[in-house]
Amino acid sequence: GAGVSQSPSNKVTEKGKDVELRCDPISGHTALYWYRQRLGQGLEFLIYFQGNSAPDKSGLPSDRFSAERTGESVSTLTIQRTQQEDSAVYLCASSLEGGAKNIQYFGAGTRLSVL
C-alpha cells in the first residue's frame, strides 16, 4: 500500500508569505505527527493528532504555526508570515495508533526555503 505522502516536496517562498504543507497519512492510521528538521539537526516534534482527541500542539514554536486534520485523513500545516528561520524540512509521520510502541512511518518531507 501507499506510504505517507507529503506535498509539495519543495517550497520556496518570500519572507512574510503564508505557506501550507500537506500530509496524506497511511490509510487506517489514527495517529499523525508533524516534525521539523533543521539543517544538521535532529527532528523536533511539532504537533500530534490522535483520532478525535484534542491535538497536542506543545511543540509548535510560535502562534504563526498551526495545523489541522480532517478526521483520520489529510493534515495541513500552515505557517503564517514566514521567517527565514522557518527554513527547514517538515516531516509528517503516521502510526496505526498512538503510544510509544507504535512505529511511526515517515513521508519524504517538504523542504521549505524562505528567502
Add this chain to the structure above:
Amino acid sequence: AQSVTQLDSHVSVSEGTPVLLRCNYSSSYSPSLFWYVQHPNKGLQLLLKYTSAATLVKGINGFEAEFKKSETSFHLTKPSAHMSDAAEYFCVVTPSDYTSGTYKYIFGTGTRLKVLA
C-alpha cells in the same frame, strides 16, 4: 526528561568493514528505542526497534543493536558495510507507557555514515 545523544556526527568506514554508530539515552522509565535511516531526499525508514523484549535487536539490511541498561546505550552495528549504507542515521527514544506524551519521538542529532570504496 528523556534525551538521546549520538556521540558521532560523522563516521567513515571502508566497504566491507564493521560499522558502529553510538547512541546513549536518558530516560526515567523503561524506554522504547529505535534506529531510523534517512537516505538523501527520502523519508525516514525504520531499521529496528527495542520495546523491552530481547536486548539484542535485529533489523533490516543486516543491522542490529543491543540495549544495555547499565550503560544506557543502544549502539547500532553491522558486520560489513556496503556502499548503499551511506546515509544519515537517527537514534530515537520515547518514554514508556507510564508517562504522558509517550507518542513523542525524541531524536538524536544524527550520524552521517560515509562508506569508502
